[in-house]
Amino acid sequence: MNLAEICDNAKKGREYALLGNYDSSMVYYQGVIQQIQRHCQSIRDPAVKGKWQQVRQELLEEYEQVKSIVNTLESFKMDKPADIPVSYQDEPFRDPAVWPPPVPAEHRAPPQIKRPNREVKPLRRESPGLQPRGPVGRAHPISKSEKPASSRERESRAKGRDDKGKKTPQEGAGDGEIPKFDGAGYDKDLVEALERDIVSRNPSIHWDDIADLEEAKKLLREAVVLPMWMPDFFKGIRRPWKGVLMVGPPGTGKTMLAKAVATECGTTFFNVSSSTLTSKYRGESEKLVRLLxxxxxxxxxxxxxxxxxxxxxxxxxxxxxxxxxRRVKSELLVQMDGVGGALENDDPSKMVMVLAATNFPWDIDEALRRRLEKRIYIALPTATGRAELLKINLREVELDPDIHLEEIAEKIEGYSGADITNVCRDASLMAMRRRINGLTPEEIRALSKEELQMPVTKGDFELALKKISKSVSAADLEKYEKWMAEFGSA
Known part of the structure; x- marks a missing residue:
């Protein structure tokens, strides 16, 4: 007796039963039961024979289940009574004063039309006298038994949505998953827009990735990071700062400092700009600020x-x-005054720190300037900082042994961090430009990676410095220093 054949027949019987082919399944079940019975007659060991008998009994039970399903399906097959004409059975009596029901159309997939995904709020557009449109597109009046929702019911539903939206992060996070904000009561598009502005729950940028700015790092560490590390100390008059304003010329690393703060604290990082909090619909900009x-x-x-x-x-x-x-500014000021963390809640794990950056501090509103209690000046990099920036930008590039980064750092005095990055990028491309000069597109595509990996020379930096000038003027620096002398809080 071939045991593989028995296993194969039992497997096919079960598969056909799962697919609904019950007739073929019964044939396979009958065959495998007879095979097991013949196999048991040739077995002498009573223990092995008892196991095979148990397998045969289980297959018999499965066969009986399949058989009962077939009998149930057979009972559903009933012919229509012969004495009743089909036309009268299918078409009931029609009242000439009543419109007939619409003829059902073919069930075809509707064409995919791209529309803005804007959820209609149920309480705003709901009409008490109309129901959702039916198949023919006409509005049906509500019957007397179906009364419109009372104001008390609507208030209870709105209250339920508010309670649902204020769900704590601990709910639903038992499996180690990141809790999802429930935006019930808000437009779905607004919630999704702000979710996209969560850059990362760990941006992975540390203090060592930022050259120079040691004073700014120290102040940010004291204002933001230390309250998370020493929660027992930062209480009462030592409460954490509500907000920090970083002032400085463009390209000095203000955004990098903010991401480093988020990484060192292990906090969720929202990167917000004016486009995030602006909407063309009246009143939605204020809602965006509150939702944020x-x-x-x-x-x-x-x-x-x-x-x-x-x-x-x-x-x-x-x-x-x-x-x-004006309304957006007022809402922002109100919300910022209530996120002081230690003022309302002494637990630093619930702290919301507001970091702001600007290139025009003299245009900021006075009330906002008061709420941003720490105002830090992010200056241009020093000579040591410029040398560190050169090392960070050129760590993946092969350099000529004759290059001295300290000499280059002296030549780029007055350059911001972004300017130095542009100089390094342009200098690293000089060797490639010389290599492909005069070649056809086919020859350029045929070049290998090793042919393009040539070291950056001192002459490449000299050419790059001739083409790229600094972006910050001395008059701009004087305005920043004057504002910091009057309003600085470092």
Missing amino acids: FEMARFYAPTTIFIDEIDSICSRRGTSDEHEAS
């Missing part, structure tokens, strides 16, 4: 980094100020 801070409290501890904050909260009361802009 509610999400920040949900994902706490959180770092909210508002880049170019002067474009969002410039000075109020000017002649060219719009009413919508």
Whole structure:
């Protein structure tokens, strides 16, 4: 007796039963039961024979189940009564005063039309006298038995949505998953837009990745990082700062400092700009500001980094100020005054720190300047910082032995961090430009990677410095220093 054949027949009987081919399944079950019975007659060991008998009994039970399914399906097959005509059976009596029901159309997949994914709020567009449209597109009146929802029921539903939206991060995070913010009561598009602005829950940028700026690192560490490490110390008058404003010329590393703060604290990092908090619909910009801070409290501890904050909260009361802009500023000021962490909650794990950066600190509103209690000047890199920046930017590039980075750092005095990065990038491309000069596109594509990996020479840096000038003027630096002398809080 071939045991493989018995196993194969039993497997096919079960597979056919799962697929609904019950007739073929019964044939295979009958065959495998007879094979096992013949096999048991040739076995002498009573222990082995008892096991085979047990297998045969289990297969018999499965066979009986399949057989009962077939009998049940057979009972459903009933012919229509012969004395009743088909036409009268299918078509009931029609009242001429009543419209007939619409003829069902063919069930075809509707064409995919790209539309903005904007959820209609149920309480705003709901009409008490109309129901959702039926198949023919007409509005049907509500019957007397179906009364519109009362105001008390609507209030209870709205309250349930508010309670649902204020769910704590610990709920639903039992399996180690990152909790998802429940935006019930808000437009789905607004929640998704702010979710996209969560750059990372760990941006992976550390203090060592930022050259120079030791004083700024020290101040940020004291304002943001240390309260997370020493929660028992930063209480009462030593409460953490509500917000920190980083002031300085463009390209000095303000965004990098903010990401490093988020990494060192292990906080969720929101990167917010003016486009994030602006909407063409009236009143939605204020809702976005409120939703941003509610999400920040949900994902706490959180770092909210508002880049170019002067474009969002410039000075109020000017002649060219719009009413919508004034409302957004007011909502931002109100929300910032309630995220002080230690003022309302002594637990630093619930702290929401606001980091802001600007190139025009003199345009910021006075009330916002008061809320951003620490105001730090991010200056241009020093000579040591410029040399460190050169090393960081050129660590993946082969350098000529004759290059001395300290000499190059002296030549780029007054350059910002972004300017130095541009110089390094342009100098590293010089060797490639010389290699492909005069070659056809086919010859360029045929070049190997080793042919293009040539060291960067001192002459490459000299050519790059001739083409790239510094982007910050002495007059700009003088304005920053004057503002810091008057309003600085470092």
